[in-house]
Amino acid sequence: MNEQEKKSYLTRYHEAKEKGVPFFPDIIFKDVIVSLLVFVLLIALARVVGVPLEARADPADTNYTPRPEWYFMFLFQLLKYFPGNLEVIGVMVIPTLMILLLLVLPYIDRSPKRHYMNRPWASLAALAVVGGIATLTVLAVLEAPPPQVTAGADQAALLYSKNCSNCHGPSIDVPPGTDLHQLIAGGKHAGMPAWGGDLSTDEIDALAGFIVSPKGSALYTSQCGSCHELTVLAAGNPLELQRVLDQGPDYPPHTGVQVQRWSDTLSVSERNALLNFLAAPDGQRLFAVNCAGCHGHGVVFSGDEKQLRTLIADGGQHLAMPAWRGTLTEGDLVTLAAYVVDPAATPAGQTLFEQHCSTCHGDHVPASPDKDTARKVIATGGGHVTMPVWGTVLTPEQLDALVTYTLAAGQGGGAAAGGQLYAQNCSPCHGQFGEGGPNPTRAGDIIAPISSAEFLKTRDDITLRAIISQGQPNFGMSPFGAANGGPLSDDEVDAVVSFMRSWEANPPVELPTEVAQAQAAALTGDQLFTNVCSRCHGPLGEGGIGPALNTPAFQAKYDDQALYDLISKGHAASQMIAWGEVLTTEQIQQLVRYVRALQPGQDPMTFSGAVLPLLQEKCAVCHAADIKLGGWDSSSYKAVMTTGDNSPVVVPGDVSASLLAQKVLGTHTQGKIMPPSGKMTAWNIQLITDWIAAGAPDN
Amino acid sequence: MDTKLGNYLDERFGWRGVWAAIFLRKIPHVNWLYTLGSATLFVATLQIVTGILLTMYYVPTPDHAYDSVTYITTQLPAGWFIRGLHHWGASAMVVLTVLHLLRVFFYGAYKYPREVTWSTGVLLLLVVVGFGFTGYLLPWDQKAFWATTVGTRIIAVAPGIGPWLLRVARGGDELSAVTLARFFGVHVWVLPAALLALLLIHMYLVIRNGISAVPERKE
Numbered sequence: 001m002n003e004q005e006k007k008s009y010l011t012r013y014h015e016a017k018e019k020g021v022p023f024f025p026d027i028i029f030k031d032v033i034v035s036l037l038v039f040v041l042l043i044a045l046a047r048v049v050g051v052p053l054e055a056r057a058d059p060a061d062t063n064y065t066p067r068p069e070w071y072f073m074f075l076f077q078l079l080k081y082f083p084g085n086l087e088v089i090g091v092m093v094i095p096t097l098m099i100l101l102l103l104v105l106p107y108i109d110r111s112p113k114r115h116y117m118n119r120p121w122a123s124l125a126a127l128a129v130v131g132g133i134a135t136l137t138v139l140a141v142l143e144a145p146p147p148q149v150t151a152g153a154d155q156a157a158l159l160y161s162k163n164c165s166n167c168h169g170p171s172i173d174v175p176p177g178t179d180l181h182q183l184i185a186g187g188k189h190a191g192m193p194a195w196g197g198d199l200s201t202d203e204i205d206a207l208a209g210f211i212v213s214p215k216g217s218a219l220y221t222s223q224c225g226s227c228h229e230l231t232v233l234a235a236g237n238p239l240e241l242q243r244v245l246d247q248g249p250d251y252p253p254h255t256g257v258q259v260q261r262w263s264d265t266l267s268v269s270e271r272n273a274l275l276n277f278l279a280a281p282d283g284q285r286l287f288a289v290n291c292a293g294c295h296g297h298g299v300v301f302s303g304d305e306k307q308l309r310t311l312i313a314d315g316g317q318h319l320a321m322p323a324w325r326g327t328l329t330e331g332d333l334v335t336l337a338a339y340v341v342d343p344a345a346t347p348a349g350q351t352l353f354e355q356h357c358s359t360c361h362g363d364h365v366p367a368s369p370d371k372d373t374a375r376k377v378i379a380t381g382g383g384h385v386t387m388p389v390w391g392t393v394l395t396p397e398q399l400d401a402l403v404t405y406t407l408a409a410g411q412g413g414g415a416a417a418g419g420q421l422y423a424q425n426c427s428p429c430h431g432q433f434g435e436g437g438p439n440p441t442r443a444g445d446i447i448a449p450i451s452s453a454e455f456l457k458t459r460d461d462i463t464l465r466a467i468i469s470q471g472q473p474n475f476g477m478s479p480f481g482a483a484n485g486g487p488l489s490d491d492e493v494d495a496v497v498s499f500m501r502s503w504e505a506n507p508p509v510e511l512p513t514e515v516a517q518a519q520a521a522a523l524t525g526d527q528l529f530t531n532v533c534s535r536c537h538g539p540l541g542e543g544g545i546g547p548a549l550n551t552p553a554f555q556a557k558y559d560d561q562a563l564y565d566l567i568s569k570g571h572a573a574s575q576m577i578a579w580g581e582v583l584t585t586e587q588i589q590q591l592v593r594y595v596r597a598l599q600p601g602q603d604p605m606t607f608s609g610a611v612l613p614l615l616q617e618k619c620a621v622c623h624a625a626d627i628k629l630g631g632w633d634s635s636s637y638k639a640v641m642t643t644g645d646n647s648p649v650v651v652p653g654d655v656s657a658s659l660l661a662q663k664v665l666g667t668h669t670q671g672k673i674m675p676p677s678g679k680m681t682a683w684n685i686q687l688i689t690d691w692i693a694a695g696a697p698d699n
Numbered sequence: 700m701d702t703k704l705g706n707y708l709d710e711r712f713g714w715r716g717v718w719a720a721i722f723l724r725k726i727p728h729v730n731w732l733y734t735l736g737s738a739t740l741f742v743a744t745l746q747i748v749t750g751i752l753l754t755m756y757y758v759p760t761p762d763h764a765y766d767s768v769t770y771i772t773t774q775l776p777a778g779w780f781i782r783g784l785h786h787w788g789a790s791a792m793v794v795l796t797v798l799h800l801l802r803v804f805f806y807g808a809y810k811y812p813r814e815v816t817w818s819t820g821v822l823l824l825l826v827v828v829g830f831g832f833t834g835y836l837l838p839w840d841q842k843a844f845w846a847t848t849v850g851t852r853i854i855a856v857a858p859g860i861g862p863w864l865l866r867v868a869r870g871g872d873e874l875s876a877v878t879l880a881r882f883f884g885v886h887v888w889v890l891p892a893a894l895l896a897l898l899l900i901h902m903y904l905v906i907r908n909g910i911s912a913v914p915e916r917k918e
Binding site for chain 1: 721722723724725726727728729731733734735737738741742745761765768769772779780782783784786787788790791793795801804805806807808809810811812813814817818821822824825828831832835838839840841842843844845846848849850853856857858873874909911912914915916918
């Protein structure tokens, strides 16, 4: 606008003004009418709708779905379109730019045109912004009500609609390999609370499965839901799940149940969807179920992602057996091939085998169907049997997740593994977030938080390691280090320490002390036992890390005085600390009476009750009916006693002659100790040796 | 007002000049959309009055905030009415301010010589939104607590200074008594002061430059 335009505007405005009316009373009359209308509307709203006041604020209730005031809804909706790192654009950049643009609008738009039809671009842009904001607001209101799902239908969908859909809408797209379980349990970006405190592990698994595979959830409801509860199968063992889907009605536990032959009725993609739902592609848990049995907490893998993927997918084919083509003559190759197909018929092969192969293969001759295959394998290398071919077991999504996790875990150190160990070993007394609480071993005593900055900053790693490893017997903390009779190896103690250190960067919420103090009171014998003893001896005294207390054998072995001394003085070189330092004489007497009154339990050496479950847990990954490494199958009494390349692996009554005992004790000279992830606890080993010593009965 | 008292006061206050400047000024022929500004001013006044009444009973601490709001709503005579007006008035403020802004935009009324009037108006819109955001926490119910938790967490997204801003807004890492005290302070002291200052400038400029005429298609 130049000076002349300004002048002409002022002149015209002056004319319009002179022709106009005085503010009072003409204009103000209209103003008062409108203001009164607004006032009446407000009164009506206050009277008819009122002001909703919800329940008092509860900072602990993370289940609450936050809803902003309606005029912020469009921003809330806008946020949804800017996930992850882009968030800053949605919440900062766009609003700031809009406000700045509004503020400086008159200094940018200096044209003298005023009528909206005479400046179409500005008018259209403004209409677009207004329309956009209105659309976003409407969308936010429409998407907010959770999709209604009736109870009894898809349970996972119900969980989702209750907990997630308010913010995330009807579905969430996640990149492959996202560790959903951890993300849901721990919370993540702005506005996403940690659900770990409100949902059970199984529920989080079900949610993770549903998010990745809603179709799988629906299939689950139609195929399995009438017999199985949702949370029982979620996060199942993929090997077992694959077996169930393959065998359908032939799967032993399904005998006599009317189930479909899923290998025929479901397409491959449907079966994948179902498997993805049941074992959500969540690297950490897949690793725990599938790999930890042999690889422990993690594999340090230095190659790239592609190599690792091939390696896991091909499984057995991976271990690098050298290509013998260059080393051996063609004649030797043929002889060796003939030997592995039929050792008895090729005595010449034995020398060659001992020279070249037994360093790795021991005295186990790998089986081969025919000479040509054998010759090719030996000549070109590769070929190994100890790792299942995961490519046929896992769905592509699960494989992605496992690869991502293994790579990350190899680089990230022990904090993730430490978290699991912490949950198992430490959280019962120290709380899930190290917040402490009432000391279960001493009434009226409070365990201070160990996740506070104050605690962590004043203790170095060596101190923390020492406390975990040696325990603090005078405060009622058992030693946890293997060297002191506890369940954790040095590596595992380190992992727990590094997990605790992760609190420093990311401090968890602390419980106010009055919450923690609420429970401390005088304890009954029952409570004492639950708090003090059941951690190791089981809630019913049936045994665990420590021996069973409810067996006739145990009860006969100690009289009351001996039992008292045992509790009071503890056991050297075991996790049993001298509780006399912590408990009063009266409390120990209470405990003795309680132990005496325990319901007599099963003989601990029962095969079906104790040994078989242990074998299932520790051995079945490699020694199952259809994998049978080393020819041994641990799935039933008959199989345990009769199968194996060196059968029998169990000599009833003779522990030292039984290969099974030698393997778990580590006294066998050939090959590794079993399970490959490390020695089982003393109590577990004793379970097996006791059972063998008792004549390996099938009971 | 042509009485002796009127003359007496005029000699001392000069109110006739003020009255003429504000109420007898000529306005071009305008339509009903021009009432949005004064409707906004009316609701702002209503908010100030009801807000002052509410502060007499409201206690800005986590222990008592919820109880005092419950008391205002259920025990205090006409308390529900005052709180209802204040609550719905907040929404009305946002709606009326935005409509007023749109009227000014589409009539090109932000142009010469009313540029600064427009800018103060935009600042007033921000103040109104700030009132809404801080006031939402004060009842200290579930909705208040969690919406503010999420709302303040958004600040932390700002690159670099985000976490610091978040601590300033909350008065700590978590939503707490300090947050409530800060929001209350901002809602009843800082923002009203800003509102009055901006409003005075805005109104002065409106009177000084006159109310814009409805623009003509042929100009």
